[in-house]
Structures are given as structure tokens and as C-alpha cells.
Amino acid sequence: MPVYLIADVKVTDDKWLPSYAATVHGLVHRHGGKYLARSANVKTLEGRPLDATLVALIEFPSAEAATAFTGDPDYAPFAMARQRGSESRLHLIDDTDVAGAIAYLPKG
Template sequence: MTVYLIAEVKVTDDAWIPDYAARVHEIAARHNGRYLSRSGNIEELEGEPTDVTLIALIQFPSREDALAFANDPEYAPFGAARKAGSVSHFRLIDDTDLAGSIPYLGKPG
């Protein structure tokens, strides 16, 4: 089942960004991850603006692939640098429809 890793990041010290931006997409790709977006162009359509500098959306073919990326020892120093220089939230969602009424999405298990 396809899953999406949503990373919401508020940068507090940008020293980690160049290495992270140059290398992490390769690590994600080794775990079958594909960046769909890594953008700072965030436009609020509803609700209060969040205090986020960038949002990344990475597609993985399975939860196991996403977890393998997040737990990869090669990713660990990049993740530690990101955590030290930001306030971050990583969320994982699948491709199901909770209401079950969209035919092209899976039904929750």
C-alpha cells in the first residue's frame, strides 16, 4: 500500500540544509522513495498559518520502505542535524479514504 511521508520543518539554524538537500533524496530513493515536493512555497488556504519553513512530501510503495528510510543508519546523521537545526514533524499517511467513498482510494483496513 502506498504511503506518504509528510515532513513539516521550521528551520532554526540553516547550517544543516546544504548537505541534507544534496544527499537525503538519494537515501530515500534507495528505499524506493520519490520526492513529490520539497518546497518553501506554502500558501494557507484555510485556518491559521503554521510556523513552517518548508514541507516535503515523499511517496513510498509501502510503510516498510518508509520506515527503512527513516531508520537507515546512513540517514541518521542527516536526521540528527535536521533535528538540531529545526523543529520538525514527520507524519506517515497511507492512500486510503477514511470515509470509503472515493473509488480510486483504498478502504481503511
């Protein structure tokens, strides 16, 4: 079952960004992931804004693949650099429909 990693990031020190952007894409791909979006065009349409500088949406083939990526020792220095230079959150969601009313989504 596919899962989606959503990263909302408020950059506080951008020194980590060039190396992260150049390298992490390959690490995501190594774990079967693909970026669906990696954007700084963040607009809140309803509710309190996330206060994010950028949001990334990455699809992985499974939760195991996503956690293998975040736990990859090769990713660790990039994760630490991101954590030092930002306020960030990583969210993992699956493709289920919690209300069970959308026919093409698995019931969650």
C-alpha cells in the first residue's frame, strides 16, 4: 500500500539546503520513493498557517520503505543538518479513507 511522507519545514538557517537538495533525492529513490512535490509556494487556504517555508510530498511503496529511508545511516547527516537549520515535521499518511465513503480508496 502506498504511503506519503509530508515534510513541512520552516528554514531558520539555509546552509544545509544545497547539499540536502542535491543528495537526498537519490536516497529517497533508493528506498523506492518519488517526490510528488517539493515547493516553497505554500499557501494556507483554511485555518492557521503551518508557518512553513517549504513542503515536500514524497510517495513510498510502503510504510516500511518510508521508515527505511528516514532510518538510513546515509540520510542521518542530512536529517541532522535539516533539524539544526529548521523547524520541521515529517508526517506519514497512508492512502486510506477514514470515512469509508470514497470508492477508489481503501477503507481506513
